[in-house]
Amino acid sequence: MAKFKNVGPLGALDIDVLGLRGVEVGEVFEVPDHLALGFIGQTEIYEAVDVPESVREEFAALVAADAAEAGEPVADVEAETPEPRRRAAKAEKGGEGE
Incomplete structure (x- = not known):
């Protein structure tokens, strides 16, 4: 499992693909490895915390x-x-x- 942090300028996010609602700025959340490629390149929104x-x-x-x-x-x-x-x-x- 990869871990990312919401660092985006939009505040709390709903991340439908993960079934998450209200992920606050600064909050760390887990992403299955097979979906992590969809997050790792979006550095304006997500900070990679722990990625395999x-x-x-x-x-x-x-x-x-x-x-x-x-x-x-x-x-x-x-x-x-x-x-x-x-x-x-x-x-x-x-x-x-x-």
């Missing part, structure tokens, strides 16, 4: 396959690192902190 590695790997493979099909490169970690972290990393390496 097999589900994460399957999701990564799907993202990579979709990107390859569309002819787009898969984003690297450096590009997705928030700006303040990049500045701190550059400063640690002796570069300018922009």
Whole structure:
């Protein structure tokens, strides 16, 4: 079982596929592994709390396959690192902190 947390801006959610009503912001709920792929990519709404590695790997493979099909490169970690972290990393390496 995977676990996710409601972090969405809409407040309490009804998650019909799980038969859940009124899942409050900050509330953690369980999702069967076979349905977890439907939640893991919706990071604006759900935070992955405890997701099996097999589900994460399957999701990564799907993202990579979709990107390859569309002819787009898969984003690297450096590009997705928030700006303040990049500045701190550059400063640690002796570069300018922009």
